[in-house]
Amino acid sequence: MTEVITQTPPILTGAPSDKERKYDRQLRLWAASGQAALESSHILLVNSGTGTVGIETLKNLVLPGIGKFTIADDAIVRDSDLGVNFFLDEDGLGKSRAQHCTELLVELNPEVQGDWFPKNGEPLSLPDVLGNEGPYTAVLYALPVHPRCELLLQEYCNQNKTPLIAVHSTGFYADFKITFPGPFPVVETHPDVTATTDLRLLSPWDELIDFARGMTKDIDSLDNHEHGHLPFVVILLHYLDVWKATHNSAYPSTYAEKVAFRKMVSEAARTDNPEGGEENFDEAVAAVLKTVSPPSLPGDVKEVFAYEHDSPIRSSFWIIADAVKEFYEKHGCLPLPGGLPDMKAQSSVYIQLQNIYKRKARRDAAEVFESVRRASGGDAIDPAEVDLFCKNAAFVKLINPKNNDPERLLEVADEELANDEMAKEGIMPPSLFPIYLALRATAYTPSVETSFPEDILKDMMTLVPQLGDQEPYAHERYEQAAQEVIRGASGELHNVSAVMGGMVAQEMIKIITKQYIPINNTCIFDGIGSRCQVLRL
Amino acid sequence: MDPPQTKASTPAIATPATNGAGAGAPAPPPSSTSTQTTPAGTTPPARALQRQRPAPKPRDKFYFQSLGPSATFNVKQARVLMVGAGGIGCELLKNLVLTGFGEIEVVDLDTIDLSNLNRQFLFRHEHIKKSKALVAKEAAQAFNPQVNIVAHHANIKDSQFNVRWFRGFTLVFNALDNLEARRHVNWMCLAADVPLIESGTTGFNGNVQVIKKGVTACYDCTEKPVPKSFPVCTIRSTPSQPIHCIVWGKSYLLSEVFGASEDEAAYDHSEDADNAAEIVELKKEAAALREIRESLGTGAFPQLLFDKVFNADIVRLASMEDVWKSRKKPQPLDYRTLLERSSSALASKEQILRDDQRCWSLEENLVVFIDSLDRLSKRMLELKKAHQGASGPEPVIEFDKDDVDTLDFVAAAANIRSAVFGIEPKSRFDIKEMAGNIIPAIATTNAIVASLSVLQAFKVLRGEFQQTKELFLAPSNLNRLIGYTRYSLPNPDCPVCSVYQTSVFVDLSKATLNDLVDDFVRLQLGYGDKEFAVSNELGPLYDPEETENLPKKLSELGIKGDTYLTVIDEDDEDPFVNVVINIEEATDLVEDKPIKAVAADQKPQIPRRPKKVQPVAVVANGTAPQLNGKRRLEPDAAEPSTKRRRSASEAEEPQAKKAKTAPSGRDDVIVIDDDETGQGVVVLDD
Numbered sequence A: 001m002t003e004v005i006t007q008t009p010p011i012l013t014g015a016p017s018d019k020e021r022k023y024d025r026q027l028r029l030w031a032a033s034g035q036a037a038l039e040s041s042h043i044l045l046v047n048s049g050t051g052t053v054g055i056e057t058l059k060n061l062v063l064p065g066i067g068k069f070t071i072a073d074d075a076i077v078r079d080s081d082l083g084v085n086f087f088l089d090e091d092g093l094g095k096s097r098a099q100h101c102t103e104l105l106v107e108l109n110p111e112v113q114g115d116w117f118p119k120n121g122e123p124l125s126l127p128d129v130l131g132n133e134g135p136y137t138a139v140l141y142a143l144p145v146h147p148r149c150e151l152l153l154q155e156y157c158n159q160n161k162t163p164l165i166a167v168h169s170t171g172f173y174a175d176f177k178i179t180f181p182g183p184f185p186v187v188e189t190h191p192d193v194t195a196t197t198d199l200r201l202l203s204p205w206d207e208l209i210d211f212a213r214g215m216t217k218d219i220d221s222l223d224n225h226e227h228g229h230l231p232f233v234v235i236l237l238h239y240l241d242v243w244k245a246t247h248n249s250a251y252p253s254t255y256a257e258k259v260a261f262r263k264m265v266s267e268a269a270r271t272d273n274p275e276g277g278e279e280n281f282d283e284a285v286a287a288v289l290k291t292v293s294p295p296s297l298p299g300d301v302k303e304v305f306a307y308e309h310d311s312p313i314r315s316s317f318w319i320i321a322d323a324v325k326e327f328y329e330k331h332g333c334l335p336l337p338g339g340l341p342d343m344k345a346q347s348s349v350y351i352q353l354q355n356i357y358k359r360k361a362r363r364d365a366a367e368v369f370e371s372v373r374r375a376s377g378g379d380a381i382d383p384a385e386v387d388l389f390c391k392n393a394a395f396v397k398l399i400n401p402k403n404n405d406p407e408r409l410l411e412v413a414d415e416e417l418a419n420d421e422m423a424k425e426g427i428m429p430p431s432l433f434p435i436y437l438a439l440r441a442t443a444y445t446p447s448v449e450t451s452f453p454e455d456i457l458k459d460m461m462t463l464v465p466q467l468g469d470q471e472p473y474a475h476e477r478y479e480q481a482a483q484e485v486i487r488g489a490s491g492e493l494h495n496v497s498a499v500m501g502g503m504v505a506q507e508m509i510k511i512i513t514k515q516y517i518p519i520n521n522t523c524i525f526d527g528i529g530s531r532c533q534v535l536r537l
Numbered sequence B: 001m002d003p004p005q006t007k008a009s010t011p012a013i014a015t016p017a018t019n020g021a022g023a024g025a026p027a028p029p030p031s032s033t034s035t036q037t038t039p040a041g042t043t044p045p046a047r048a049l050q051r052q053r054p055a056p057k058p059r060d061k062f063y064f065q066s067l068g069p070s071a072t073f074n075v076k077q078a079r080v081l082m083v084g085a086g087g088i089g090c091e092l093l094k095n096l097v098l099t100g101f102g103e104i105e106v107v108d109l110d111t112i113d114l115s116n117l118n119r120q121f122l123f124r125h126e127h128i129k130k131s132k133a134l135v136a137k138e139a140a141q142a143f144n145p146q147v148n149i150v151a152h153h154a155n156i157k158d159s160q161f162n163v164r165w166f167r168g169f170t171l172v173f174n175a176l177d178n179l180e181a182r183r184h185v186n187w188m189c190l191a192a193d194v195p196l197i198e199s200g201t202t203g204f205n206g207n208v209q210v211i212k213k214g215v216t217a218c219y220d221c222t223e224k225p226v227p228k229s230f231p232v233c234t235i236r237s238t239p240s241q242p243i244h245c246i247v248w249g250k251s252y253l254l255s256e257v258f259g260a261s262e263d264e265a266a267y268d269h270s271e272d273a274d275n276a277a278e279i280v281e282l283k284k285e286a287a288a289l290r291e292i293r294e295s296l297g298t299g300a301f302p303q304l305l306f307d308k309v310f311n312a313d314i315v316r317l318a319s320m321e322d323v324w325k326s327r328k329k330p331q332p333l334d335y336r337t338l339l340e341r342s343s344s345a346l347a348s349k350e351q352i353l354r355d356d357q358r359c360w361s362l363e364e365n366l367v368v369f370i371d372s373l374d375r376l377s378k379r380m381l382e383l384k385k386a387h388q389g390a391s392g393p394e395p396v397i398e399f400d401k402d403d404v405d406t407l408d409f410v411a412a413a414a415n416i417r418s419a420v421f422g423i424e425p426k427s428r429f430d431i432k433e434m435a436g437n438i439i440p441a442i443a444t445t446n447a448i449v450a451s452l453s454v455l456q457a458f459k460v461l462r463g464e465f466q467q468t469k470e471l472f473l474a475p476s477n478l479n480r481l482i483g484y485t486r487y488s489l490p491n492p493d494c495p496v497c498s499v500y501q502t503s504v505f506v507d508l509s510k511a512t513l514n515d516l517v518d519d520f521v522r523l524q525l526g527y528g529d530k531e532f533a534v535s536n537e538l539g540p541l542y543d544p545e546e547t548e549n550l551p552k553k554l555s556e557l558g559i560k561g562d563t564y565l566t567v568i569d570e571d572d573e574d575p576f577v578n579v580v581i582n583i584e585e586a587t588d589l590v591e592d593k594p595i596k597a598v599a600a601d602q603k604p605q606i607p608r609r610p611k612k613v614q615p616v617a618v619v620a621n622g623t624a625p626q627l628n629g630k631r632r633l634e635p636d637a638a639e640p641s642t643k644r645r646r647s648a649s650e651a652e653e654p655q656a657k658k659a660k661t662a663p664s665g666r667d668d669v670i671v672i673d674d675d676e677t678g679q680g681v682v683v684l685d686d
């Protein structure tokens, strides 16, 4: 039986919908598509320890409106929990912590459903929660846990291709690790807008060439206003033609040539006008180094093209990626994104130019769509998805996890120990790897209150035997980390768990919405120095 | 999965030898560590000691363990002020309460809006339109009745929150969303010499900065950009981009019809002189528009307004042939014709009004224009009815991005104007962002920034300002996520903190200007025989040639409590920086002196004005404060400083790149100060 806590959403009226108004400030980050993904998600939290960091994370997921969460936690609310967890109050003392947190969390957002296990004082059966209550969009668990429990979660996530996130917060230290269930592609990476300008000045197509030539054929006889309102794209296309005429039909390619070309454009600006210069030419000059370059394939996209993905069932991502690759191989460039930055121009001219870029982008996307259609499994793909891919083609990112490679930990240890050799000289900030290792060494210890630093240090050295060979300086940093973990006594500091709750939820939102690039894959936080480091483990 | 059941034992608590003993202490140099290491099986001394201490209350167990007793004491004793109970404020209040802060005051002017609920978790649907400060207090208070929370639904700039009031706090947190209030609190904290933790968020970006008078840079040490404005003629006569039409709809049309009058802040008047004739015409146009207001609420109003702004005014503009020689001439619209074409759009009005992201057609825009005008007119008539007979200014309706009626009106009017000028239309969703300076805001970023603020507060409470950091979220740096630099030094050219601030208790009914000049400035501040001038915001009061005010009482000179006087040293040789004196009214001053320094026990140390040419300071370990603004960077500062600063702050305006504080061009010197070793090293970066 599933007992789900929901609240009747208040009757909402008005336009736009109250839901859109409530989520307005976040829709501007991940749009309706990201919101829809959130709203159809179901997150499982397997809680443990003092139980705050998982609840803080859920709070940050409930507020923006995930569809549903489920908490599995067999702990009973105790007095000491109240001082660290905001989503518990005195009414909850002696009751199920999972139930009590669920009740308080759903109050935050009536659109979110919450559920908890175990019920009615029965023992917690994790296999049932995994098997009967899912499927889950992502699974989050708080350390320390029993290794058997962790294994169950890993198996579930592996089988169901579900991202798994482990978080551990004790005293001033915390970390979290994302285990991706396989290659994780992101199309909407939201690059910085200034990076997305793609004007194709060195590979213009007929329509663009004709338009630019039409505006500049009598460039010297244009009146000052017309000359001062030539869009910089048109100016550059014109002077590239001029350049080619005197350089064996070659475009400026070396840095020196580009500088010379820039000088040529700069000298073509009129200075005998009342303003003593032309803003559009200034824009053209400023754009030379960035936009006068042949199309190139970004490394991240190369990785996508090179990735071996010959499995019988291909996702739409891979079908479209193959089609884009085919496009690239045929044309030597990616599909045009089609955007045009703001520039000095008459508005009617600007709109014409904008349409030229948009039409070309549509043609490119249509071509990609054609080859998607021809591919097996491609007939079910939404053209909008193809458009989106084409628009973002230069910025797609593939997170390619190498999960659970035992050698990886030792590799990272060597790197970080080498880093700390430089840290000793003050050249680099010290690595946070000691914190990671101390947390890892206690990840299955329900309480360190009876442990000693040497015990933890010994466990750390079992994980990373190289530690034994270190000089005192490096060694002591690991010793300090062990001591601090002991001092935290397996208790959470609310503030540190609140930082983690924010950071973990942030990454989970990226994963659920498939927008923005999540970290790969372990994030360590030191609350003493307010420092953070991401390691790939 | 069970929480630990064993007793609380806190090894190493409060012993300085441990890494981070208490409250985020800096790690000591390695040589002094490891005193805690004892052979396995024996009880470390600190642990034995701990057993004899009184046990903390059960609910305090975990933070007591991690913070240690002295930090716990600091936290419990602290009186903190939190300015702003919004996105960061809600998180901050939760964190403060759960960290054990005992006395918290909250000030916020705002009321709760639907669009807050995606992140401001202390608020629910039923709280909409209620005071943020009061609701936040109630929610947090219910959680921990032991905490004393005082809430003010008020503007932090109100006179009740004077320097004396600020001085009553141990620490102030800014959790604000606008530049003006941030600047005000920055100033007040400098005047009261109370440490301030400033923070802000925008989307995935955020920052935290500790401000301590004389030690770290203040909020105004780096220049902040002013909001964008446009030439009057661009908005009123020759728009060429959607934003021009949106500004017109918001700052001209809506303001003229429903507000006090045109919103001047949107305009940049620097080109006015070149367009004098047109400016005169525009003033006439605006006057004619105001006359139409008389018909507000009548059936004829929509057409009157439409005919005026989309026909008559356009016809006049279009007749100015010179202007349109090289621009596309605007096309006036005919109300009747357009209305006839709009019948099908009218039938699906409800659907259009729900369509947030699609660009409406011209006909649809007309439908929204008429409908929103109707809604606003009705509201205005009601407001006027309620106002009848009452004194005070006439009621107005101002643009609010979250007020759908005003947004619809501005969106439709802007799009119709765009059609007139051949500019592309925009969706209401986009117009809202462009008109409302909307800053994206989410729970996660606020959660991170608020908790980082409290982690900095631990250092502030210990007086370890030199251990504080400027933190900034670096969402695009996937190797760090949180970047930092060492705290910045005060900018010697900062218009705000380079002055010396001090406060005096004054019995205004007795004290004369002479008392102030002789007793306070010459004697107590140590000006002696120097030549100097004293002025307030109204003008000069005293200088060596202007002495007739000296016998007058300060009250006769119009000087009140909570105002400021400025003392300017007129010496040519090595003068003092300007001194700003905050006047605090007092009537029970002892002895016969009607003026007394607030910090009478401290000898004032007024800095000298910086010389124009600064020698390049030699960078030395850990002695940065003498370096007059030399910037110290840590190597993993995630992004170059210019980029980083742009991403900071939930200000209405994005922050500008950080002004260079180094007085000379030695940009290649970076001081790395490693907080875990305490060793500073000079690196020449090539």
Ligand SMILES: [Zn+2]
Pocket (backbone or CB within 6 Å): B217, B218, B219, B220, B221, B222, B490, B491, B494, B495, B496, B497, B498
């Ligand atoms: Zn300053």
